[in-house]
Amino acid sequence: MTLNKINIASLKGKTKADVGFLNRDVAEKVKGFHSSFPQYKETPLVELKNLSKKLGIKNMFVKDESHRFELNAFKVLGASFAIGNYISNKIGVDISELPYSKMISKEVKEKLGDTTFVTATDGNHGRGLAWTANQLGQKSKVFMPRGTAAERVENIRRENSDVDVYDANYDECVRMANEYANAHNGVMVQDTSWEGYEDIPRWIMQGYMTMANEAYEQLSRLGEKPTHIFLQAGVGSLASAVTGFFANVYSDDLPTIVIVEPDKANCVYKTAKADDGQLHNVTGDMDTIMAGLACGEVVTIGWPILSSYASYFLSVDEMYAAHGMRVLGNPEKGDNRVISGESGAVTSGVISKLMADEDLKDIREEIGLDENSVVLAFSTEGDTDNKMYREIVWDGRYPSY
Known part of the structure; x- marks a missing residue:
């Protein structure tokens, strides 16, 4: 299957969605919270000059989230900030006054009491939530869908x-987790939104801005500005958060946003x-190797942002993720080198194939990728399923042809 795309430029005349809650000031506040954790460090922005030359674009940058909090994925950013906000609201203290060192204090623990944070996950979000709860001396309950990797x-x-x-798909697990939280006085922490939730x-989306804010600052230090930003979507929270952030910082000079x-x-x-x-929505098993993107229901608070500011939406075959993993793992x-998992590598795989495959020339030209393009992609996870990673990168599963 080749790439499918849609140009939604016809929406440009419509009222733009409010992205004020994803502005730079909020991003700095979020980063301040994350940087209070002893495990925090800025993740690398990898410049792929030689790959760019081979592909025929001006430059390509990949934000490598395999280094995030030693958890091999970006998801902890959203889960931790949401939990932090819940705690700060519960005890009546602004999160800017509640860094990690205070959050683990006896005083805060006594005010908060024992809390169980509940979620559904394909892996990375649940690990980030469980890690945060564990760091803070709290409990977690995690629901995972059938087919989840044992690792x-x-x-x-x-x-x-x-x-x-x-024995359920991701969206069914979300509903099961919510029912459990309601029945057991738990706190549901999910990036999927619905009426009343x-x-x-929204806090999870704000948490993701630390990744985008770091990338923006890293690019600025290099004197670079992307012409294109490629973002992967599951429910669309990450894509919405990063799109909203860049819509704020670049305003009317927003790069072309491509959702994959x-x-x-x-x-x-x-x-x-x-x-x-x-x-x-999409129903059924959704048995893609991109487990972190195997979500069938669009985040309600994020879609208005994507429909306002994203330009293209691509639906792609498994091969593009596998190709991206091999390209990043075997650099020019x-x-x-970037060790990137299935969900993390798909955007890089799409960029590579768009430039190298003449069968995709019309799509490449429609998106505007050429020798003047500076492309930013986010590798949102490392080899979180090492067995699958080796089957693809070592053994050639899902060949690139």
Whole structure:
């Protein structure tokens, strides 16, 4: 299957969604919270000069989130900031006055009491939530869908979490987790939003801005500004958060935003393609190798941002993720290696194939990728399923042809 795309430029005349809650001031506040954790350090922005030359673009940068908090993925940014906001609201202290050192104090623990944070996950979000709860001396309960890699389950279990895999898909696990939280006085921490449940998903989106803010600062130090930003989407929270952040910092000079999804779980693409004002969900197993993107229901608070500021929505075959993993893991001479998992590498795989495959020339030209393009992508995870990583990178599973 080749790439599917939709140009939503016809939406440009419409009122833009409010992205004030994703502005630079909020991003700095979020980064201040994250940087209070002893494990915090800025993750690398990898400049792939030689790959760019080979592909025929001016430059390409990949934000490598495999180094985030030693958890091999970016998701902890959203989970930790949401939990931090919940605690700060519960005890009546602004989060700017509640760094990690105070959050783990006896005084805060006594005010908060014992709390169980509940979520559904394909792996990375649940690990980030369990890690945060464990760091703060709290409990977590995690629901995982059928087909989840054993390594991802064990990583969560190591954080003293009550975690199980259920005979259900991701969206069904979300509903199960919410029912559990309601029945057991737990706190649901999910980036999927629905009517009456929007504050925590909004905090999660704000948490993701640390990644975008770091990338913006790193690019600024290099004197670079992207012409294109490629973002992967599951429910669309990450894509919405990063799009909203860059819509704020670049304003009317916003780069071309391209959203990428697996064709087995392409709810954002289907919603964009329909262009009827309705959210279009995907049901069933959604058995894509891009486990972190295997989500069938669009985040309600994020879609208005994507429909306002994103330009293209691509639905892609599994091969693009596998190709991206091999490209990043086997760099051109002089470029740094990026170990990227299936969900993390798909955007890089798409960029590479768009430039190298003449069958995709029309899409490349429509998006405007050429020798003047400076491209930013986010590798959102490392080898979080090492067995799958080796099957793809070592053994050639899902060949690039």
